[in-house]
Amino acid sequence: MNNNYVPFGDLKGGRLILAAFVLALANFMVVLDMTIANVSVPHITGSLAVSSSQGTWVITSYAVAEAICVPLTGWLAGRFGAVRLFIISLIGFTVFSVLCGLSTSLEMLVMCRIGQGLFGGPIMPLSQTLLMRIFPPEKQSQAMGMWAMTTVVGPILGPILGGSISDNLSWHWIFFINIPVGIFCAVAALRLLKPAETAISKIRIDSIGLFLLIIWIGALQLMLDLGHENDWFNSTFICALAVITVVGLIVFIIWELTERHPVVNIQIFRYRSFTISVLSLAFAFGAFFASIVLIPQWVQINLGYTATWAGYLTATMGFGSLMMSPIVAKMSTKYDQRALACFGLMLLGIVTLMRSFWTTDADFMTLALPQILQGFAVPFFFIPLSNMALASVKPHEMASAAGLMNFLRTMAGAIGASIAVTMWDDQAKVARSEMVSNLHPESTQSTLIQSGMSPDGALGYISSLVDKEALTLSANHVFLILSMVFVFAGLIIWLCPKPKVGGASQPMH
Template sequence: MNPTEVIPQLKGGKLILAAFVLALANFMVVLDMTIANVSVPHITGSLAVSASQGTWVITSYAVAEAICVPLTGWLAGRFGAVRTFSVSLFGFTLFSILCGLSTSLEMLVICRIGQGLFGGPIMPLSQTLLMRIFPPEKQSQAMGMWAMTTVVGPILGPILGGSISDNWSWHWIFFINIPVGLVCAYAAMRLLKSVETPIHRLKIDMGGLFLLVLWIGALQLMLDLGHERDWFNHPSIVILAIIALLGLIIFTIWELTERNPMVNIHIFKYRSFTISVLALAFGFGAFFGSIVLIPQWLQINLGYTATWAGYLTATMGFGSLLMSPIVAKMATKYDQRALACFGLCLLGGVTLMRAFWVTDADFMALALPQILQGFAVPFFFIPLSNMALASVLPQEMASAAGLMNFLRTMAGAIGASLAVTIWDDHSKVARSELVGNLHVTESQNTLMQQGMSDSSALAYISNLVDREASTLAANHVFLVLAAVFIFAGLMIWLCPRPKSGMGDMPSH
């Protein structure tokens, strides 16, 4: 940290309460990313729309949030980090109420956009403000608490969303935000007033804002619609890809030459920040790809209910909760590159275990990699977040946190899209290979001798082939994801050696 900036420190109970409020606000927003996913069938049924239209409930929130996250630095500089954080919480809560009261798909999508726009800055600002209220020697532990909420949120989201939609009504997945949002917003205004950041009269970079909305919107829509429309075999996906690529290039040139840029891309001049964020993005992309694929595979192949698939996925939460504070403490004493490399390689090993899953695997065989993954996640998440934010100046902290969370969010979206696409494509290839090696007539005759009818025997064989092909394809995806984890683990050694503790700035 820059020693010339004096930040008033909170102490005792006020510090603990402020940290809890920031972590809870972050948890609420992260939870909202996935809580609606399993509720889409309930929402589409209630509003009488198709399943493909229902996905706009998820897409609209993701696009709006992705656009607003990188603007966090500008918003904090223009209005102050605490003020922006509090207003974002109030806005998020207001749109949560409106989402719950929606009576049509159009109203719900518009309100989800509002929810995403206000929710975007909450995640990076909760991170920034935690760094401001804790002394340098305790900032690593603060990051541990923040990381814990970020990792556990997406796991609990589907379980909570499914339970609420099944037992109450889908409206309540939005209404549960009301008490949390209002309490956190009020508490933040009261507790964090003394750590408000300086305000500057920054001009609005309208050109940068337009280009940002254009390329992120095109990219997110391409990822959401790509699998459904057979990717680049459909003209609309090709057009979206061209818009996203050209938009990104023009946006980058614009922001690098703009005097008051909307997004401070110059932060990437710090080597430690750039490498840490890239490793985090690769790791999170592979992680998110696996947590999207596993529940689907469990339900399609093994006949798990949505609730039980959620329970199995959630077994990783125990390790994450247990190890987060321990890893945060270790990060102040040991080389954080080694901790991150260990975590990513362990994730690679765990994912490799999944590459040998079979269709008749029992619950414990499936849960063991999940439990081990829970122990591994804090090892890569906390040190990389620490290293990235320790390498920038205090006044750049909000911009750095915004960019880091933006790249992590987009990496998650890309990872999920690629994992599902590779799984689907490889299933077709595996099915063709299995059918080519199978003596269908012979197998059918054997089953008919056991009392099955002609059509029943054929259907049984077809179902068996589908299940095996799907499992072989999932194993293939896990091999790819394991390689991505190992690559990210090796990449981190390109970072300069950081000094111990969050407060000391490493070499850039």
């Protein structure tokens, strides 16, 4: 791609805007499905008569399938063509959404969620690649702003939409709502994007690389999902999964670096700008998703919020993101993108530090203010880092680069959430034991008994207060660590070479 950009077919004006909207909408649908089932698990488990721990397989089966397919996008796009693969993925995702909604057993639902994840995985990086392909270089930052908006807002709206649909209709409809969106995007892509099709080459499949990828990602995802309830590395099963993950990853990297037609093009990490941008993005997203998981749980357990109100609190972040995404996209064409990313990450660090002073009697506005500020900060790091990463690779490597970036971001989110929840639980136990050792419950108990409580009731009341305070102190501790992660991500971005104003870290090839 160069400055003598020629539109594909008649993709300009209104048709170009519509094509961009279709790509962003398809991405939004897939990102939304990551979190829409989270709050619906109790409804699903009740309906299918299974335990809540079995119900989480509805979420994890989708995540595993998607994580495996995302880095394969580059190879699949080279084999079948980016536009053709995008349309096939949309059709497959829609068909499996219908089957998920029609599921009558957990086994059927999990199998259909795997199908949904396999077809949904390539949609995210392909939507990004095709946006970069159909827009001229000077407009790519704005196109990425639109894409970033859907990626950030999707996980926020997911729990609210999932909760509302499950409460007022039935859990089946969280899958059925994909049908009109999927059909519209597939038909529109077929009509609009055909001229932007990429070249096809008969590349043989790297079956050993694919097998190794499935093994280590599957082991890692299972370790993250089951680690907390199995007491992590005190469990032989979790230790075995950890060994499989590490050994599998090392063998996979060695194999892919020596394979002539690798299933995942690891060579893309030779670009310093891509590597640093993606590393910063992974750290930031790990901390970002950790807070998204932690806050709703804390407000429900400690402050008595309902799932819907916890969703509303999370959603206050959406206003800033929606407002700032187009503005930051425009700023990316005029200012050093490293400075924009650093500003956004430092602001996120300050916002997360504000949360480390929360108390058990915090009101809604105290909790919502950091959320609103976080919404303003997210586009500042997400858009410039995505731009810098993708602008530093050659056009034929774009699909592979987008796949790798989305894969690392998704896995960083899962790892960050797992580590944060474990730390929260462990720190709460430490805080509780310290509080109990300094507590003199007899005097407090006698005061409560005098006010009309039974001795057991008074002890129970004191115990619940200690539990709440311990959970709050622990959450504050986790937020303090997450704020340091944001600051670290903001500092390492300066290791990138200075990007050209307007996008590329190196001239577009």
